[in-house]
Amino acid sequence: MTSILHACAANQLLAELPSAEQDAFMAICDTVQLTFGEVLFQPTDTITHVYFPIDSFISQIVILNMDSRLEVAMAGREGMLGISLVLDIAETPLLALVQGEGLALRINAASFQQLLLNAPVLHQRLKRYLYVVISQLANSAACIHFHRIEERLARWLLMTQDRAKSDSLQLTHEFLAMMLGVRRAGITLAAIALQTRGLIRYHRGEIIIIDRPGLIEAACKCYTDDCALYTKVLML
Amino acid sequence: MTSILHACAANQLLAELPSAEQDAFMAICDTVQLTFGEVLFQPTDTITHVYFPIDSFISQIVILNMDSRLEVAMAGREGMLGISLVLDIAETPLLALVQGEGLALRINAASFQQLLLNAPVLHQRLKRYLYVVISQLANSAACIHFHRIEERLARWLLMTQDRAKSDSLQLTHEFLAMMLGVRRAGITLAAIALQTRGLIRYHRGEIIIIDRPGLIEAACKCYTDDCALYTKVLML
DNA sequence: CGCCTTGTGTACGCTAGCGTGCCGACGCTT
DNA sequence: AAGCGTCGGCACGCTAGCGTACACAAGGCG
Numbered sequence: 001m002t003s004i005l006h007a008c009a010a011n012q013l014l015a016e017l018p019s020a021e022q023d024a025f026m027a028i029c030d031t032v033q034l035t036f037g038e039v040l041f042q043p044t045d046t047i048t049h050v051y052f053p054i055d056s057f058i059s060q061i062v063i064l065n066m067d068s069r070l071e072v073a074m075a076g077r078e079g080m081l082g083i084s085l086v087l088d089i090a091e092t093p094l095l096a097l098v099q100g101e102g103l104a105l106r107i108n109a110a111s112f113q114q115l116l117l118n119a120p121v122l123h124q125r126l127k128r129y130l131y132v133v134i135s136q137l138a139n140s141a142a143c144i145h146f147h148r149i150e151e152r153l154a155r156w157l158l159m160t161q162d163r164a165k166s167d168s169l170q171l172t173h174e175f176l177a178m179m180l181g182v183r184r185a186g187i188t189l190a191a192i193a194l195q196t197r198g199l200i201r202y203h204r205g206e207i208i209i210i211d212r213p214g215l216i217e218a219a220c221k222c223y224t225d226d227c228a229l230y231t232k233v234l235m236l
Numbered sequence: 237m238t239s240i241l242h243a244c245a246a247n248q249l250l251a252e253l254p255s256a257e258q259d260a261f262m263a264i265c266d267t268v269q270l271t272f273g274e275v276l277f278q279p280t281d282t283i284t285h286v287y288f289p290i291d292s293f294i295s296q297i298v299i300l301n302m303d304s305r306l307e308v309a310m311a312g313r314e315g316m317l318g319i320s321l322v323l324d325i326a327e328t329p330l331l332a333l334v335q336g337e338g339l340a341l342r343i344n345a346a347s348f349q350q351l352l353l354n355a356p357v358l359h360q361r362l363k364r365y366l367y368v369v370i371s372q373l374a375n376s377a378a379c380i381h382f383h384r385i386e387e388r389l390a391r392w393l394l395m396t397q398d399r400a401k402s403d404s405l406q407l408t409h410e411f412l413a414m415m416l417g418v419r420r421a422g423i424t425l426a427a428i429a430l431q432t433r434g435l436i437r438y439h440r441g442e443i444i445i446i447d448r449p450g451l452i453e454a455a456c457k458c459y460t461d462d463c464a465l466y467t468k469v470l471m472l
Numbered sequence: 473c474g475c476c477t478t479g480t481g482t483a484c485g486c487t488a489g490c491g492t493g494c495c496g497a498c499g500c501t502t
Numbered sequence: 503a504a505g506c507g508t509c510g511g512c513a514c515g516c517t518a519g520c521g522t523a524c525a526c527a528a529g530g531c532g
Contacts, residue, residue: 062378065457070378084370087363089469093371127323134320134370135329141377142298142306145417148488173510181381183490188510204498204509221301233325384518408479422519424480440479440528 011052011105012078012234013125021119028115029105034058034098036170040081041096049106050082051075056102057163059179060094069095070181072140073133076100076163078230083133085109086116086126100164128233136226143222149182150190154219156180157200159226161209169207194218247288247341248314248470249361257355264351265341270294272406276317276332283326285342286318287311292338293399295415296330305331306417308376309369312336312399314466319369321345322352322362336400364469372462379458385418386426390455392416393436395462397445405443430454 014025034040034056041047043063051058057076061069072094075081081096090109107115116123143152156179160169173191177184191207194200199214200207209215216223250261270276270292277283279299287294293312297305308330311317317332326345343351352359379388392415396405409427413420427443430436435450436443445451452459 060374062374064375064378064382068378068382070381072374072377084367087367088360089364089367091367093374093465124324128325131320131323131325131327134373137370137373137377138296138298138308138329139300141308141373141380142300142304142417144377144381145306146300146304172508174508181378183492184510185491185512186489188512189489192511202510229329410479419520419522420480421482421521424482425519428481438480 010054010077011080013080013129014052014105014122017119018121021122024115024119025105025107025122028111029107031103032106034102034104036098036101038098039095040098041092041094043093043095045092047082047085047090047092047109049108050080050085050112052080052105052107053077053163054103054105055100055165056098056104057100057160059097059099061097061179062093063095068181069178070144071179072137074099074159074163078163079129079133080126082109082112083126083130085112086123086130088113100160125234132230132233135229139222139225143220144181147220147222149180149186150193151218151220152180153187153190154194154199154215155223157207157209158212158215158219158223161212167209169209170205171207172205246290246313247316249316249365250288250341250358253355254357257358260351260355261341261343261358264347265343267339268342270334270338270340272334272337274334276334277328277330279329279331281328283318283321283328283345285344286316286321286348288316288341288343289313289399290339290341291336291401292334292340293336293396295333295335297333297415298329299331304417305414306380307415308373310335310395310399314399315365315369316362318345318348319362319366321348322359322366324349336396361470368466368469371465375458375461379456380417383456383458385416385422386429387454387456388416389423389426390430390435390451391459393443393445394448394451394455394459397448403445405445406441407443408441 014022017025040051040058053076055077057074058081059071060073060075061071063069082092084092116126153176156176157169161167173187174184176187180187191200191202194215195202197214197218199211199218200209202208250258253261276287276294289312291313293310294317295307296309296311297307299305318328320328352362389412392412393405397403409423410420412423416423427436427438430451431438433450433454435447435454436445438444
């Protein structure tokens with residue numbers, strides 16, 4: 001029981017809820033282990049469950065014409081997956097891919113919607129979270145268009161580190177290429193550049209962040225902007 | 237009075253509402269004329285009014301680092317401006333620029349939120365609209381990244397034509413360049429290509445769509461996908 | 473009428489990133 | 503220990519689009 005309580009507090013959207021809401025949440029959620037590469041939703045799937053990651057994290061990916069892919073959002077312990085249920089829409093336009101293994105709290109869609117009716121604080125918080133997601137989507141569109149691979153890679157590594165809470169990330173260049181919508185060779189060049197600058201070290205499927213402040217410097221301002229927006233809207 | 241009624245039906249989000257909701261809406265809205273180039277919201281502005289365009293339309297633009305700009309959404313008679321109020325957030329992350337002159341219905345933010353409490357059909361419809369906007373934002377990010385200027389320009393002209401309901405659009409290459417986040421010269425080349433293919437004709441600030449089916453062919457599939465999504469979510 | 477602002481055509485060299493393909497190195501499996 | 507699949511480095515020519523700049527044309531205005 002205390003482990004669930006602890007787990008609950010481990011997702012930022014659920015932290016410091018009124019105890020009545022937290023109890024109601026705990027009563028209907030279960031804890032699941034997400035494994036790397038698991039696909040939680042396919043585009044146009046009906047959402048059957050929502051997820052609140054604890055130490056896992058999930059990439060949300062647009063698929064264009066069956067071949068081009070691009071990550072447009074990420075959900076870790078600061079967020080959730082299945083946010084469109086807040087709008088009473090049980091569908092998602094994005095592919096949800098588990099990108100960091102770990103635990104998540106899961107709730108059945110119907111129970112979740114029922115819960116929201118009696119959990120005004122959580123409901124309001126999720127609406128704010130949705131606003132943040134929308135803003136970040138809009139910013140990402142511009143970031144992806146205007147910024148260079150190296151800056152975007154730095155940003156992506158920082159965002160991932162925040163969610164993984166580890167300096168060591170298990171990632172291949174191939175995978176990063178898919179996330180950023182670029183060539184594998186493009187990632188290699190950017191990674192070499194970041195390594196040469198002493199910001200990261202990497203080796204066959206593992207990337208280690210050495211100099212986080214330096215990496216923030218190397219990333220486009222979108223990273224800090226994103227963090228600032230989240231804090232402003234959700235931490236007030 | 238009948239003119240307001242007519243105007244009301246002229247925005248698709250308001251069409252065929254239960255008469256009680258429509259009456260309530262009409263009681264608190266007023267009709268305003270929007271002029272070309274008018275800025276309705278600045279990023280991080282507090283939203284004081286929401287707008288339901290009738291024959292006007294509005295570009296929503298991300299501003300990155302004070303200099304790079306990119307249109308990420310458009311609101312015409314099929315949509316509204318100020319949608320984040322549906323989430324009880326009276327703020328917008330985007331610049332809202334009147335891009336097609338014309339009429340719009342305007343409501344004070346507080347009245348609008350009050351109205352939503354007693355207008356379940358409208359409320360539900362706006363939540364669906366918000367879902368469409370989110371999906372389109374995600375798709376746009378990928379479209380902007382993967383598709384070439386010519387395809388994007390074709391798509392943009394089609395979207396604009398839908399909202400302007402005219403074959404003749406008052407647009408300069410300069411303006412289009414800002415919308416698509418590219419060079420003015422890049423637009424000129426794309427426009428020449430489309431004109432050579434007999435799809436459009438243009439002349440000093442005016443673009444005329446000659447062959448709409450051909451233009452749909454020339455545009456990326458994102459155009460028809462967007463339309464299909466709107467229809468699926470809002471017309472069911 | 474001529475001026476001047478605005479819009480468009482075009483040309484220059486340049487850069488980021490593409491598609492592709494190949495090689496070598498790592499490390500897991502047998 | 504050998505073999506093989508995966509991963510990363512690198513190189514090739516190529517393209518889209520960039521920044522810039524300049525010239526010309528259209529059309530509003532004095």
